[in-house]
Amino acid sequence: MSSMRDEFTSTMDEAMAVDPRLALVLADISVDRVRAARRRHPDRVINVGIREQLLVGVAGGLALSGMRPVVHTFASFLVERPFEQVKLDLGHQGVGAVLVSSGASYDMSYAGRTHQSPGDVALIDSLPGWTVHVPGHPAEARRLLCESLPGDASVYLRLSEAVNAEPFIGAGFQVLRRGGRGVVLAVGPMLDRVLAATAGLDVTVLYTATVRPFDAAGLRAAVDGASADVVLVEPYLAGTSAHQVAEALTDHPHRLLSLGVRRDREVRIYGGMADHDVAHGLDEQGIAASVRAYLG
DSSP: OOOHHHHHHHHHHHHHHHOTTEEEEESSTTGGGOHHHHHHOTTTEEEOOSOHHHHHHHHHHHHHTTOEEEEEEEHIIIIITTHHHIIIIIIITTOOOEEEEESTTTTTGGGOGGGOOTTHHHHHHTSTTEEEEOOSSHHHHHHHHHHHSSSSOEEEEEOOSOOOSSOOOOSSOEEEEOOSSOEEEEEGGGHHHHHHHTTTSOOEEEEESEEESOOHHHHHHHHHTSOSEEEEEEEEETTTTHHHHHHHTTTSOOEEEEEEEOSSSOOOOOSOHHHHHHHTTOSHHHHHHHHHHHHO
16 A cells, blocks of 8 residues: 555646646655656746745745645644744735645654644644645545645645555545444544444444534534534544534533543653554554543
8 A cells, every 4th residue: 555645746746747737845855756746847846945934935925826836744844833834824815725744643753752743733723714634544645635736725634654444535424333322533544443442332433534624514413313422533632623523512412532642741752653652542442441431
C-alpha cells in the first residue's frame, strides 16, 4: 500500500498536468518527491525553503492572483508556526488554499516535540469557513484531495502514516456497526482500533474522514437509534470536536467521553508512534478500557 503522502504527490503531478490554475508551494519538505512535476511546471512548483511564514504568504498572493495554491509541509510547520499567516494572508484576505500536512500528531515522534502537532485541527477550527479532512487510508486521501482542488475554498487535508486496512469513501458519518448502548465516533486513522476495541459491545460505530463541516444530522440520527452516550475518538487533541457534538445534540440530553491526545500534560518521550498511542490511551487496549469503563 502506498502512503498518504505518496498519494498526495502523485495526485498533484496528475492534476497539475490538466489544471493550469494549480500551484504547489513547498518549504523543502517533499521537494524530492515532486521532481517530475518541477521539471514540467517550473513556474508552478515553488520551493520557498525553510520559511514557513513565507510559505503561506506566497500562497495568499497566488490566490489573490487567481491561482489555486496547494501548500504542503509537516503539520507543525504548516499550521502552528505560520498560524498568523493562515489567519491573515488567507482568511482575512478572503482567499482560499488547500493546506496539506503530513506528520499528524506524532508520526515523527523520534524527531521530538518540534515535529509533533496534536493542536493543528483545534487551531484551524478557531478560524471560520474551513473544511477539514482527516483521511484514514491513502485512497481516501486521494479522493479528498481531488475534491478539494477545484474552486476557491479553504481546505485542510491532514495526512498520517497511521492507516486503516481499507478505505471508506462517502460523505458524512458512515454507520459501520449498529448497537443500542451508545455511539462511538471514530475519526480517520482511529477506525480500525476503535472497531477492534468495541468488538462484542452493543454500540453503534460511526466513521468519518471529514470533521468540518461536522455531520450534525448524522450524529443525531445515530443517537436516536441508540443510547445518548457518545464516545468521540480523534487522532489529535482530545475534545477538539466536543463543541460540535454539544451543538448537534443541544436539544437531546446526552453524555460525552472525548478520547484523543491528552491535554493534561506534555508526553516527553521519543520512541515510536505505538509508544505514543499507549501513552495517550489511543491504542486498542486503551480505547477498550476507556469505553468499557464509561459505558459501565
